[in-house]
Amino acid sequence: MRQAPFNHSPVGSGPFKFQILQSTNNARRPKTVHVVAFDGYYGGRPKLDRFELQAYSTQQDIVSALQAGELSGATDLSVVMRKDIPRNQYTTTTVPTDRGVYLLMNNTNPILKDRAVRKALQLGTNTAAIRTSLGEGVQRLDGPFIPSQLGGINTPSADKHDKAKAAAMLDEAGWKLADGSKVRSKDGQKLEIMITTTKGAEYEAVLAKVMEQWQQLGVAVTQQVIDRSATSSTFVQGTLQGRSYDVLLYELAIGADPDVYAYWHSSQTGYQGYNFVNYTSRTADAALASARTRLEPKLRAAKYKAF
Numbered sequence: 001m002r003q004a005p006f007n008h009s010p011v012g013s014g015p016f017k018f019q020i021l022q023s024t025n026n027a028r029r030p031k032t033v034h035v036v037a038f039d040g041y042y043g044g045r046p047k048l049d050r051f052e053l054q055a056y057s058t059q060q061d062i063v064s065a066l067q068a069g070e071l072s073g074a075t076d077l078s079v080v081m082r083k084d085i086p087r088n089q090y091t092t093t094t095v096p097t098d099r100g101v102y103l104l105m106n107n108t109n110p111i112l113k114d115r116a117v118r119k120a121l122q123l124g125t126n127t128a129a130i131r132t133s134l135g136e137g138v139q140r141l142d143g144p145f146i147p148s149q150l151g152g153i154n155t156p157s158a159d160k161h162d163k164a165k166a167a168a169m170l171d172e173a174g175w176k177l178a179d180g181s182k183v184r185s186k187d188g189q190k191l192e193i194m195i196t197t198t199k200g201a202e203y204e205a206v207l208a209k210v211m212e213q214w215q216q217l218g219v220a221v222t223q224q225v226i227d228r229s230a231t232s233s234t235f236v237q238g239t240l241q242g243r244s245y246d247v248l249l250y251e252l253a254i255g256a257d258p259d260v261y262a263y264w265h266s267s268q269t270g271y272q273g274y275n276f277v278n279y280t281s282r283t284a285d286a287a288l289a290s291a292r293t294r295l296e297p298k299l300r301a302a303k304y305k306a307f
Contacts, residue, residue, distance in 0.1 A: 014038070015046040030054040030061070057229070059201065066090060078202040079135045094137025098146060098256050101203075103195070103210065104248040107278045111193065112246060116173040123159060124166035124217045130209045134202065144260045150301050166217055177218050184218035192220040196239060197249035199227040207249055241271050248276055258304065261288045 010018050016035040023031040033053040037046050054071065056062045063084045065071050073090070082092050103125065105112045112118055131138040140147060142158040170176075175184040175191050184191040195210065197203045204225060211221045224245070228235050238244055252263055262268050265288050268275035284307050291303030 015041040015043060016048075016051075019050075030056045030065070078200065079138055080201045080205050082135050096137075096139050096146075099251055099253050100141045100144075100146065101206065101249070101251045102141075104250060104276045106243055106246055106248070106276075107280075108243070109246050111191065114173060116169050117175070120166040120169040120173070120217070121214065121219075123162045123169065125210060125213055126161040126163075127158075128161065129213075130206055133209055134205060144254070144264060144307075145258050145304065146254055149254075149258045150304055156305060163216070170217065175218070182215075182218065183220045190220055191218065192222070193246045194222045194224055195247045195249055196224040196226065196245035198235065199225050199229075203249055210249070240276065243276070243278060250276065259292050261292050264288060264307070 008021065012018070015038055017038040019034040019036050021031065021033055031054070033055070034050065035053070036050045037048065039045050054065070056065065059077055059081055062071075062074050062077060063081050066074055066085055066089070069086075069089060077085075079094060085092055103121075105118050105121070107113055107118075127140070131140070143156060147155075170184060170191070174186040176186070177184050193214070195207060197207050207223055207225070211223065214221045226235050226239060227233060239248075252260075254260065262274040264275060264277075264279055264284060266275070266280040266282075266285050267273070269278045269280065287303050287307035291300050291307065294300040294303060
C-alpha cells in the first residue's frame with residue numbers, strides 16, 4: 001500500500017490539491033507536503049495560492065524550527081515546550097482535548113492490589129502542583145471523565161491532596177518507616193514501585209514530580225521510560241498487552257461522547273483489552289454496560305456517576 005501510486009498522488013475534495021511530497025535522508029529534516037489552490041473547489045477558490053505542511057519526527061525538532069523562524073505556525077506541542085517558543089515571534093494558545101493522562105495502578109500487583117495503598121498514593125499525589133509545574137492551560141482531571149462531561153449535582157470528585165492522611169493510611173496498612181529509614185517496609189518487604197511511561201517531555205516532567213511526591217511518603221520509586229519510536233520497542237505487545245508494569249503513566253482517549261467501557265469493564269482485562277489497571281467490579285460493570293445503551297443524557301450521566 002505504501003508504494004501504491006495513489007499514496008504518492010492523493011486526490012481529495014478540499015480547497016487545495018496535492019502538488020508534491022518532498023523528503024530527505026536526514027532524519028532531523030522534515031517531510032514537506034506542498035499543496036496549491038484548487039480552482040475547481042465548489043466553495044470557490046481559496047485566498048491562499050499555496051502553502052506547505054511540514055512533518056517532524058520529534059517535538060524538539062518543531063521547537064528548533066520555530067526558534068529559527070522557519071515556520072509560520074505549529075501544532076501538537078506539549079505545554080512544557082511553551083517556554084522554548086519565541087514569544088516575540090509567535091502567539092501560543094492551549095486547546096483542551098477529550099483525553100486524559102492517568103497514573104494507572106495495576107490491581108494485580110502484590111502491593112497495589114491493596115486498596116488502602118492505592119488510596120494512600122492518590123492522596124499523596126498533589127495533582128494541582130503537577131499541573132502548575134507544567135504551565136498554563138492544563139485542565140483538572142478527577143476521574144475517568146472530563147469534568148464537563150458529567151454535569152449536575154453529586155458529581156464524584158477525587159479527594160484533595162493530604163500527605164499526612166496518606167502517610168497514616170500506609171501506617172495502618174502495615175507499611176511503616178523504621179527508625180532512620182527513608183523507605184517503608186512490611187514483613188521484611190520494602191514498599192517499592194516502578195512507574196512506566198513513554199518518552200516525551202510532558203510525561204517525563206510529570207514522572208519526576210510524582211516520584212518526588214511518593215518518595216516523601218516513604219515509597220522507593222523507580223522509573224522505566226520507553227522510547228516507542230525505537231525499532232526494538234515492544235511497548236504495545238510487551239508492556240501494555242502483557243500488563244508489564246506496576247504503575248503506568250499514560251494517556252487515555254475519552255472522546256466527546258464519553259464511553260469508558262473499554263478502560264474499566266472487567267471483560268476488558270485480557271491480553272487484547274484496554275482495562276490497563278485490571279480493575280474488576282460487578283457493580284461498575286453493570287453501570288458501564290447500562291450507560292452506554294442509554295440515549296437520554298440525564299439517565300446516562302446517572303449511570304456513569306454510579307460507576
